[in-house]
Amino acid sequence: MTSTEQYEQELKQSEIDHHTPTAGAMTGHIIANLLIHSLKISQAKLYAQGPAALFMAQYGDRWIAHEQVMFATLDRLLVNNGESIPTTTDQLKQFTMLKEDGASKYEAGNDQLFDLIKDFDTQTLFITKAITLGQQSDWPELVDILTGLLTWIKDQVALAQRFLGHDLKTGLYTEEDDDDF
Template sequence: MNAEEKYQAELKQSDIDHHTPTAGAMMGHIIANLAIHSLKINQASLFARGAASLFLSENAKKWLDFEKEEFEQLNHLLVNNGESIPTTTDQFKEFTMLEENGADKYDYGDAQLFALVKDFDTQTLFITKAIALAEKEDWPELAQNLTNLLAWIKEQIRLTQNFLGHDLREGLYNEEDDDDDDF
């Protein structure tokens, strides 16, 4: 099989995995979300004004460093277990569930910061689903890694919501408001 045939087989398997969710399929979403979120953090750190710029000057680099390390670890876990990973810009765009808008960089700093919090929250939906699938598929190292990622994200949500003067879940996804469990 040549390189193109191998890649086409990978795409076909990925499509199958996404229709019958597997931990590996959920990981494609998580990895893409991390990549896009890192871009959004960088953008907000450059353009946010007011108190949000101070918060980001203290936290953006830590967030970026953590997300980059997590991105690399998750890619290694997948490849080490024979799973495919998103490798093209088109795949990142297809798999991410984070919203992007170039005009956001001109929004108020607090609005940019809250958008990052909502992105963290969106990521938790995929992470919790992937943890359950990893446990079901007897993939303990993935479940452990994702559990640590989930705990870190929840802490960042709490810290940022506190900074913004919000209650912990204010403005974030509420499962009771959505009957659609499909990803």
């Protein structure tokens, strides 16, 4: 089988897995979200002004580093288990559920930070779903890694929400929003 045929087969299987969904497919969304979020953090580090610029200077690189490690860890775990991962820019754009807007770099620093918090919150929706699917498919190492990522994200949301003077759940997903997921 040629490399093109192998890739076409992978894309067909990926389409099936994303409509089922499977733990691997849901993790593909997480991988895409991590990469796009890392890019958004980088942008906020460069453009945020006011107190948020200080927050981003202190935490931005840590966030990016952690998300990059998780990106690589999840990629490796999926590949080592015979699962496909998003490998092209088109796939990353297709699988991410985070919104990008080049104009956002000109928004107030606190608004840029809050957008990153909401992105963290969006990621938790996919992570909790992948954890459930991982448990159902008896994939303990995936469940362990994703549980650690979920815990880390919740810590970052709490930290940033406190910095902004928000209650923990201000502006974040609630059960009433289920129709949006």
